[in-house]
Amino acid sequence: MTQIKKSLPYIIAVVGAFIAAGIFIAAIQYNPFEAYKTLITTSFRTPNGFIQTLMKWVPLTLTALAFTVPLSSGKYNIGAEGQFLAGAIGATTVGILLADLPPALLIPLVIIAGIITGALWGLISAWLLYQFNINEILSTVLLNFISFQLVDYVATGPWRDPSAGAPTTIAIGQNGYLPMLIKNPPLSIGVILMILVAIGIYFYTNKTTSGYELVATGANPRAAKVHGIDTRKMFLLSMVIGAAAAGLAGAMEVSGVQHRLIEGIHSNFATLGLIIGLISRGKNQAVPFVAFFIAVLEVGASAMQRTMMIPSQVVLIVEALIVIFILLSDLIKRRQK
Amino acid sequence: MEQTTILQMHEVNKTFDKVKALDNVEFELKSNEILGLLGGNGAGKTTLMNVLYGLYKMDSGSIILNGKPITIPSPKDAIAHGIGMVHQHFLQINNYTVLDNIILGTSVSRPWTADRKKEKAAIEELCKRFGLEIDLDAYIETLPLGVRQKVEILKALYRGVNILILDEPTTNLIPQEVDALFETLKIMVKEGLSIVFITHKLREVLHICDRISVLREGKNVVSLTRKDATDEMLVRAMVGEGMDLQKSVIFSESSKRVVTTKKETVLQLENVSLVNADKINVLSDISFEIGAGEILGVAGVAGNGQRDLAEVVMGIQTATSGTIKFLNEDITHSSTKENISRGFVYIPEDRLADGFLHKASVAYNLILGYHNLPPYSNKGIVNWKNVNAASREMIKKFTIKTTGPDDAGGNLSGGNIQRVMIARAFSQSSKLMVAHNPTRGLDIPSMDFVYKNIFEHAETGMATLLLSEDLDELLLISNRIAVMYRGKIVGILPREKFDKYAIGRMMSGYDQESK
Numbered sequence: 099m100t101q102i103k104k105s106l107p108y109i110i111a112v113v114g115a116f117i118a119a120g121i122f123i124a125a126i127q128y129n130p131f132e133a134y135k136t137l138i139t140t141s142f143r144t145p146n147g148f149i150q151t152l153m154k155w156v157p158l159t160l161t162a163l164a165f166t167v168p169l170s171s172g173k174y175n176i177g178a179e180g181q182f183l184a185g186a187i188g189a190t191t192v193g194i195l196l197a198d199l200p201p202a203l204l205i206p207l208v209i210i211a212g213i214i215t216g217a218l219w220g221l222i223s224a225w226l227l228y229q230f231n232i233n234e235i236l237s238t239v240l241l242n243f244i245s246f247q248l249v250d251y252v253a254t255g256p257w258r259d260p261s262a263g264a265p266t267t268i269a270i271g272q273n274g275y276l277p278m279l280i281k282n283p284p285l286s287i288g289v290i291l292m293i294l295v296a297i298g299i300y301f302y303t304n305k306t307t308s309g310y311e312l313v314a315t316g317a318n319p320r321a322a323k324v325h326g327i328d329t330r331k332m333f334l335l336s337m338v339i340g341a342a343a344a345g346l347a348g349a350m351e352v353s354g355v356q357h358r359l360i361e362g363i364h365s366n367f368a369t370l371g372l373i374i375g376l377i378s379r380g381k382n383q384a385v386p387f388v389a390f391f392i393a394v395l396e397v398g399a400s401a402m403q404r405t406m407m408i409p410s411q412v413v414l415i416v417e418a419l420i421v422i423f424i425l426l427s428d429l430i431k432r433r434q435k
Numbered sequence: 436m437e438q439t440t441i442l443q444m445h446e447v448n449k450t451f452d453k454v455k456a457l458d459n460v461e462f463e464l465k466s467n468e469i470l471g472l473l474g475g476n477g478a479g480k481t482t483l484m485n486v487l488y489g490l491y492k493m494d495s496g497s498i499i500l501n502g503k504p505i506t507i508p509s510p511k512d513a514i515a516h517g518i519g520m521v522h523q524h525f526l527q528i529n530n531y532t533v534l535d536n537i538i539l540g541t542s543v544s545r546p547w548t549a550d551r552k553k554e555k556a557a558i559e560e561l562c563k564r565f566g567l568e569i570d571l572d573a574y575i576e577t578l579p580l581g582v583r584q585k586v587e588i589l590k591a592l593y594r595g596v597n598i599l600i601l602d603e604p605t606t607n608l609i610p611q612e613v614d615a616l617f618e619t620l621k622i623m624v625k626e627g628l629s630i631v632f633i634t635h636k637l638r639e640v641l642h643i644c645d646r647i648s649v650l651r652e653g654k655n656v657v658s659l660t661r662k663d664a665t666d667e668m669l670v671r672a673m674v675g676e677g678m679d680l681q682k683s684v685i686f687s688e689s690s691k692r693v694v695t696t697k698k699e700t701v702l703q704l705e706n707v708s709l710v711n712a713d714k715i716n717v718l719s720d721i722s723f724e725i726g727a728g729e730i731l732g733v734a735g736v737a738g739n740g741q742r743d744l745a746e747v748v749m750g751i752q753t754a755t756s757g758t759i760k761f762l763n764e765d766i767t768h769s770s771t772k773e774n775i776s777r778g779f780v781y782i783p784e785d786r787l788a789d790g791f792l793h794k795a796s797v798a799y800n801l802i803l804g805y806h807n808l809p810p811y812s813n814k815g816i817v818n819w820k821n822v823n824a825a826s827r828e829m830i831k832k833f834t835i836k837t838t839g840p841d842d843a844g845g846n847l848s849g850g851n852i853q854r855v856m857i858a859r860a861f862s863q864s865s866k867l868m869v870a871h872n873p874t875r876g877l878d879i880p881s882m883d884f885v886y887k888n889i890f891e892h893a894e895t896g897m898a899t900l901l902l903s904e905d906l907d908e909l910l911l912i913s914n915r916i917a918v919m920y921r922g923k924i925v926g927i928l929p930r931e932k933f934d935k936y937a938i939g940r941m942m943s944g945y946d947q948e949s950k
Contacts, residue, residue, distance in 0.1 A: 305816055305817055305819075306815050306816055306817060307806050307807050307812045307815050307816070307817055308815065309817075310799070310802075310806050310812075310817055311806070313795060313799065314792055314795060314799060314803060314806075316794065317792035317793065317794040317795035317799070317844070318788075318791065318792045318793060318794070318795075320788050320789055321783075321788065321789050321790055321791055321792055321803070322792070322803070323751065323771070324746075324749070324751055324771070324781065324783055324789045324790070325771065325775070325781070325803045325804030326770065326771040326772035326774070326775045326804050327772070328770075328772070
């Protein structure tokens, strides 16, 4: 009963968002029911649709965790984009330089390189915060811009693939490709890695004393400090863990999907990750589920655009409305007190 | 003098969330009287008076002033009806003078100039009449709390109130100031005012009030004149039937415990000083020691460095100079975490900021600081089964009103948050307790419970540093009392030399400045 009562605001928010967006769809002369049918069912009608959904699910979950893990300690990491790209650059670099290594070595190296470069990118902001108390929102956002230029530099530099139209590097060594779970349509083991990471983070935050300190820090840093918790260390740690998740997402996008660094490889994952994090209300364990729901919408959106000519941006409207409605329900709850 | 009833409140009800704060309360005030509104914390005294002053809206009930029913939607209306209230926390503008603070919000005779001669004369007249000596041109921020309270009373008098409500007016006053306040109140009554005196202190009520009305858990318990009142009756009325007075620390002589045998020294401070970020000397040259089983009380007007002292001992701040020793080990530079594992526990003063995680569950709160220790965790993994079991036990033992370990911290009231902090502190077998106003917001049986727990732990050798603004509390349970004034210890008195007035003098810095 209480579970239903607790989830009621979310259900209302989601339904409300769909209704509001439906009015909009009707206003631009399309049938909202048809549109929603495509939106929701595309992921489940064909194997291809389902696998596309899973492929989106992987980076969305990880970039959302990059936001929610630091949020558990009360810090806002808006730099998942930059950390994702740093991870992608790290993975590409190792994948090209050590292309001749056997798969058993190269695959782990590519992935670990991505995790480390992503984490290091986050560490810059975390260290600035730790050492000089520089606002992490500013530093993470600004580092995003630097990462765009870095990708540009790598993709147009000596590793440039001259046959590609857009700035793109040559492919990493084939031995560095993530193994496939299914050949056609292609699905790599990245989805399994992502699930393991999500479980690992859940275990860390909910079952370990370090995770306890993380949550306590987020709940009231002053009280946590008074009771012996090194809160600055927790800020640093949570930022780095989040950044590592984003870096892993970047590495897997290179090693499991594109096999090279492409300008724009980050797509809109980080923005959606933020939305997912907000819909999850910062709860790490809710992130994979919300991310799956958003992945379904994203895949449905492209189908909707293809088959019905409805602009896929409609889905962004739906997603944004869900966030707004959920925030609104918080406001109402507070008012009632 | 013939006394007539001037104010009545009938069947007043007020509910907060699900808590019934006032339950069919009756209230009566006569002309020319000081009425003591007595009760423990959470009894509903302040709530009832806030209703009368227009700060809260009652759910049902009526107010009759001089025979006519009235409504009081806001404090402005209350003042228009001649009802004024002095709260525990003053609303004053620090960088304004006393005069400006008093006339602020009233209409003045010459609004276009800064000439306030007429107002000043009127206020000076009031000061003389009521024996309130105040320099009207002094800035508020330079005044001690006792004087600021007089300003607040003058504010009400200047607005022409004839009913004055004082909410726990003696809380931050030293005994000398309390006496002066009582003199003023007596004059005011003679001049025709009626006064409601909200307090939880029995002795004050018996000392000054003409009539006494006791509330408990939002209900009227008893109303009687001072002639008919005895200690015993009032105590019983305040605490209810559930408490065994014979075994209580607060009311029974035989339960008081004085440790005289001094064993090993647990905590020792030598010339400890602290300069804060603003380069202000918040602690200077503090030296004392506490033996095993001993309770060292620290008295002082709020804001004289007590909090910094507590934090330096706990390792939350590091002393700028001097040495702190724990069982002869130098711990001056130890972290809080290290100190906690040595067996330190801390009940911070500011429970909202320093003591509680609102956004986390009750269980999270109950193990804060001890989460690294068994049985709560083992090798970095939290054992939630043990945590929840221990939490349920603490909730029961310390009567914390909550739905269970998973309840959100934000759902707890102030008194219950205090209980969580107390439960957390006493859940450990500790060697040193630093307790800062540990009983603030607790009702009398809970206060008694806290004292008993301190004694029990002291029995096992725990040393206690008790910092409190409640002098009665310090006098009741301390073995020695150190008095703080402007970051210094101005004196330490052993129990046989306890004297309220002497301590009051030291608290006000009188001894210090005359040297």
